[in-house]
Each structure stands twice: as C-alpha cells, then as structure tokens.
Amino acid sequence: MVTTALYWYRQDLRLADLPAMRAAIDNGLKLIPCYVFDDAAAGQWSPGGASRWWLHHSLAALDTELAKRGSPLVVRRGETARVLADLAAQTGAEAVYCSEAIDPWARELQSQVADALWETGVQLEARPSALLFHPGTVCTQAGDPYRVFTPFWRACLQQPSPAEPLSAASGKHFVEHDLDSLPHDDWQLLPRNPDWAAGWDELWSPGATGARRALQHFLDNALDSYAEGRDFPAARSTSRLSPHLHFGEISPRQVWHAVQALPEGQDKPAAKFLAEVGWREFCHQLLYFNPEIPEKPFKADFGEMPWLADQTHLQAWQRGRTGYPIVDAGMRELWQTGFMHNRVRMIVASFLTKHLLLPWQWGEQWFWDTLVDADLANNSCGWQWVAGCGADAAPYFRIFNPILQGRKFDPDGEYVRQWVPEIASLPDKYLHAPWEAPAKILAEAGVELGETYPEPLVDHKEARETALQAYGVISG
Template sequence: MTDRPALVWLRHDLRLDDNPALAAARKTGAPVIPVFIMDESIDHAPGAASRWWLHHSLASLGEDLDMLGSKLVLRRGEAAKLIPALVEETKAAHIFWNRRYHQAHIEIDKTLKSDLCDDGVNVETFNGNLLREPWELKTGSGGYYKVFTPFWKALKQAKPARADTEAKPRKIETPKSFPRSDKLKDWDLLPTKPDWAKGFEEIWTPGETGARARLRDFLNDVIDDYKNGRDRPDKDYTSRLSPHLSFGEISPLTIWQATHAKMSDGDISDSAGDKFLSELAWRDFSYNLLFHNKELPEKPLREEFANYPWRTDKKGLKAWQKGLTGYPIVDAGMRQLWRTGWMHNRVRMIVASFLIKDLLLHWRKGEDWFWDTLVDADLANNAASWQWVAGCGADAAPYFRIFNPVTQGEKFDPDGNYVREFVPELKEMPAKHIHAPWKAPDDVLDKAGVKLGKSYPEPILDHAAARKRALEGYDKIKK
C-alpha cells in the first residue's frame, strides 16, 4: 500500500454502495479521503429545499463513513481552486469522481483533470449516475434521441452500461491523518427564521439508508399499483425515490437491477416493472437532452418560442406560488410543495400548465420556483419537464394541450381527498363541488363553511378565456 492517498470527490453521489469512483479509489490500495466541496459559485447551485436535504444527506454519509473508520472531509468554496489545493495538501497520487453532464460543470471538470494530470496526478472519472452515458445511445442517423419512446426502446435493448453494481465497502483504508474539515453545521444549510422545513423530517429520511428503505418498501408493497395508480395524488402509489436519486444516495443501476430481480422472481408483473423503469429512463433522457443542449435550463429548444408573448403578472405569480389561485387542485399542489418539499408528478403537470398557459407566464418562472422549493430539484429533469409542458422542448406536449384544472381534479382526485389534505378550507366540501367551489350552490358553501373571497379565494382567472388567450399567442409565433 502506498502512503500517497487517493481522493474521492463526491458530488451527486452521496453513497457508499455502487459508487464507481469510491470503488476505484479502494482498488488502488492507497488510503482513501472522501471529499465534498460546497461550491456555490457554479451555475445552478442548490436551492433552499435542496440545501435542507443536502445537510441531512451529508450528515448521514458522514456517519456511514465513521462506522468504517473513515471520514468525510468538507470544504466550502470554489472547487476549481480547492481540489488542486487538497491534492497538494494531502500529496494525493490519485483523484476519482463520477461525471456531471451540464456543459458548464463539464468544462470545470475537464480543466481540472487536464491540470492535475499535467502535475502527475492519476485522474479517473466514471458513470455513477446514469444507466447510459448521453453519448452512447444514438439514432440511426448518428444523432442523439429527441423523442422519448425510441430512446426508451434503445435503452432497453442496450441495457445499462455497467453489468454489475459495485459492492458496498466493508472497510476503507484511511490515511494517518485527515485534512482539516469544515463543520457541517457552520454551513447554515438549514432554515431557521422561519423554519419553513419544519415537518420535513417526518416525511423524508435523507441518506443512503433511507433510499434503500424507500426502494424496498416500494418494490414490496406499492409497485403493482404503480402503472394504474401513479396519476392519483390522493393515493400513495409513487416511489418517492426522486430526491434520493437527485443526491445520488442510490444509483439508477441499483434500482434497475432490484426491479428486474423482482420481475424475474415473479414478485411483480412485467408491465408494472417496465412502467416504473420507463420513468427511471425519463431521467436518463433528460440528461441526454441537457448534455446535448447546454442552454436547456435557459432557452427553449424550439426556437420559435423565444418570441412567445409572455405576460408579466407579479400578483398572479404570487397567487400561484402560495396556492391561492382559486383552483383547488392547483392550490393543493402548490401547498403540498411548500409543506413537504415535493409534489405529485401528475399535479406538477397541472400546476405547470396553469402557470404557463392560464397565467401566460414564462416557464422559467416555474422552473426557478421548483428549483428553490423541491427537495428533488434536478437540473436535467426540471428543465426538460418544464419545457415539455410548455411545448417548447424535445418530445414536448403540444402547446394546445392545455389542462383544465377542474376536469383534471375531478379525474385524478375524484373524492377530493388530496385537495382536503392540503387545502383544509375546503375539507367539508362534497366531492361533487370541491374542484369548482364557485359553482356550488350557496347552501352547499354555507354548510361547508366556505366563504368565497374570504376563507378561500375566487378563481383569479376564467380558464376558458385564459385558454383562448394562450392559443392566440401560439398562433402568433406559428405565423
């Protein structure tokens, strides 16, 4: 064993199990120093809700490393400067990391790798966060996939790039002494005044152990209802693995293999497993789009949408953010987001459609809000999904597909239980009227204790008129 250590630079891979960079570091036989850099200088630094999750995820990883006799070294600042400084400080002979896919982040990594290699340091990078690298799956013409269905077919045929997961280490070689580490609490990642995240810990368990438990519970108890029930926000039929994936507390390959194992054993149906894995593949597809379109978070992929006549409506935006639009399914979704840091996927589409096509506000307003408030905020997923709803992205929903918030509520929350949970002002409303309380007779409103405009807002706009306005805007850019 050499005395010169190997650094493992952790980013979106806060786990010990199936971590290719960590596995490679251990294979050198050198002492291993796991490092996390809190770099707020990069594009798309973590939003507020992500910072809450990050705090707890780092704390969990630190405890896991402590149990192996190792230590997580924390530093705050510009990674492009801190990584070379750490290499020099520790006299590291190697550095390993799992790759990132936004072009701005790639350029940082490429420059670092080149400079470190010039200094005689062995630098190796790996795919630890996707099923397939964005450059691996190509269309018949040699380009990248812009439509999900053929991408998914190609991915299923190709299968994940790595055949097996890397084993979770039982021991990690440690140096005689670790470099100085910041104290996590000094980073002030948790909200205090006010503590708007109060209650998050009752819902979420950040960290690798929580991710594993979430996957196990989903595959054992929920997945057979997933295909037919995943659009029901009033039911617990989703995996809620998205924040764990976002922070790399579990690898997509681990999920892929665990699901296929259940399918092979006959514990879950092929159709249920396939549907779940297709949603996992959507994440890969989003990163495929991000890698090949560096301005995906900022600019529409369909250029004509750069000229769309978006409105400015601060009052409408604030009503949407606070869940006070007067449309119960929209308000329930936005309040679920604020209360839990997460929103059901079907409702994400409904609230996004309302912001873009009813309020006629730029999709980036929603993208920015989600980035700050979602615990599962993921750069590729967030950008690709907002562009999908806006009709300006790859494989996008047609712009004229405008969700009616009333009929969407009636279809996917038929008993009104989702609305009642997050909009308690309407908890006594009968299901028949809960998604359009302004249409309810006065005696029904009185019995439910609802005073429109006082206890619960009147609709801030007329959906039919807003739909007409949105389509008129689309007609203009088509011409």
C-alpha cells in the same frame, strides 16, 4: 508504503456502486473522501433552499457511514480546484477520483479542476455513475441524439443490460485520518429564522440508507398498483425516489437490478416504472447535448412567445391562492413538504404557462428553490414539455383543465381536502369548482369566496382561448 488518492464526492453521496471509487481501489490506492462547497461554480444553479436542506442531511448521513470506516468526510469551502489541490498536497495524494458530471456547469467545473490539478502533478480520474446509459452510447442510426422518448427508450432496452451494481467499499479501502473539516453547523445549508423546513425530518430520510428503504418500501407496497395508481396524488403509488436519485444516494443500476430481481407476475408495473426511470435518462441525455435547455426553449420558435409578466398572478400561484383547488393543493404540498406529485406538477405547470401565460422559466425557478428533488435536467425538460417548447413535448394546444383533472384524479377529494382545508366541507360535486356551488352550500361549508378562499384567478374557458391565440403567434 500506502499510496493515497482523494475521492471527490459530488452528486454521488453513497458508498456502493461507485465506478470511480472501485477504479481507485483496483489501482491499489487508499482513499480520503472529501466534499467541497463551491456555490460560485454552479452560478444560478446553485442548490435552492429545499435542496440545501436535503444536501445537509445527506452529507451528514454519508459522513456517519464514512466515520464508521475510520475516514470521516473532509468538508471544505472555497474554489474547488484550489481546495482539492491543497488537500492533495496536504495528504500526499497522487490522484483525485470522482464520478463524471452530466450538468453543463458541473462538466465545465470538472474540466477546470482537471487542468488545475494537472499543473500540480495530480491527475483527475472520472468515471460515469449517474445514468444507466452514458450520453452518446444510445443514438439514432445516423449517430445523433434522440429527440423523442419512445424510440430512445426502445433503443435503450435493446442495449445489453446495465452492469450489476458494485459493492460498497469497506474500511480497509480508506485512510484513517483526523484532517480538519467544516463542522456540520458551519455548512450553512439549513434554514434559520424562520425554519420553514420544521417537521421535514418526519417526512424524509436523506442518505443511502433512506434511499434503500424507500426503494424496498415501494417494491413491497406500491409497485403492483403503480401503472394505474401513479396518476392519483392521494394514492401513494409512486416511489418518491427522485431526491435520492438526484443526490446519488442510490444509483440507477441499483434501482434497475432491484426491479429485475422481482418474481414473475409484476412485469407490467415493473416495465412502467422503469420507463419512468427512462424518462430521467432521456432528460439527462437532452441536457448533455443541449446545455442551453434550462434557459432557452428547445424549439427556437418559442422564443417569440408573447408571455405576460404579471407578478401578482405569479405570487398567487406560488402561494396556492389561484382559486383552483387542485392547483392550490399542489402548490401548498410543495411549500410544506418540498415535494409535489408528478401528475399535479403537470397540472400546476400547465396552469402557469397556459392559463396565466407566464414564462415557463419562472415556474422552473420556483421549483428549483422549493423541490427537494430539484434536478436541472428533469426540472427544465419537464417545464418545457408542459409548455410545449421541449423535445417530444405535449402539443401547444394541450391545455390541462384543472377542474376536470381534479375530478378525474382526485375524485373523492382526499388530496385537495388535505392541502386546502378551508374548503374541505364542500361536497365532492363542488370541491374542484367551488364557484359553481349554490350560496347555501357554500355557507353550510363555511366557505366565503373571496374571503376564506379566493375567487378563480382567471376563467378557464377565457384563459384557454387567450392561450391558444398567444400560442398561435409561434405555431402559424
């Protein structure tokens, strides 16, 4: 007689390197894979629009792979504990296995599910899989979580190397079934009327296969230039793995060992790339031990920051109509692709919080809705870092100059010209500050400030001084 267990998929939408799945198999269990739509469990951190688009296609890809093994993904909607208990009763499953949660709301849900299943005689078994180093395994000598990245990552590198990734489960490890499951068209994840994600299929390949291809493409074509090129948004020198990692289509261990397997001579770019993976680890550790980070400043003094509440300025920023080309290019790239280059993310975040003096939570929420890689730890820690109120944050007086940032990291204007085509004919000299161009140059380029392209929303020097005064309230 075959003993059955449910495998509850969460943010681990793959078949390889799943410790909980391997544990079930090692215990002699055959698996029925399932996924539960339960937006109420996540509350305000239910996936945003762009993430929902990605989730649809990632689940569809996983379903296809599981169907090849005779065990398609069982997708249901409702209160998670009840759905899992009902499915366990329907299938005779004696246990539910899953990857251990990191996000606060997901940890709370996991606890609730464990309690509810226990009452029905079904045990929940969770195993870590989202990070290289599970929270609490890398701490200071005093036993406290690290608050600064560099010593944290140094300590991580002194740990034993992460274990080799586990191989994918085969068809013999699953139960063949024809259980009822929500059809793809009923998942209610894709945008309709309008379909603002039209064309994204050509930009992205959600799913484990797409993740592996993205990693290999990066290692083959971009890693060598990563250390120097990662700050240039037009260079395509980054991995673009963040959405794949967020949805668990590829594990950090798979990434780590793929990089470690590279031939000698790539040590410098490999170390730099893995340090960025380390930042992901750091952010998740911070969130694990500080669950209030998505809503409250890590540095409590910043609760007194005299933020403004100018909705007009917020909307101009959201729409890429600030009058600062590098900022506008980033915001338009985000809206049209669900993604933004990391250097540009810092520039637009600095502009929102320090030029416009708008709360970092407003930017965090916009990114949450519009990024395909919207990740609670990375997003909240990133915004707090730029705003100056996070752990190991940039000092409050560091205010990105969007003009100089554009000239330094987009010197030939390729990035700005792609996303802000109405000023594409301006010479490089004026591209990042159109208001400095003589009237004749503007006319020749077909640019009419205030009409075809907006005047600057604020003056950089004045905004900088105003920001320093405001930050002085909480720094002095």
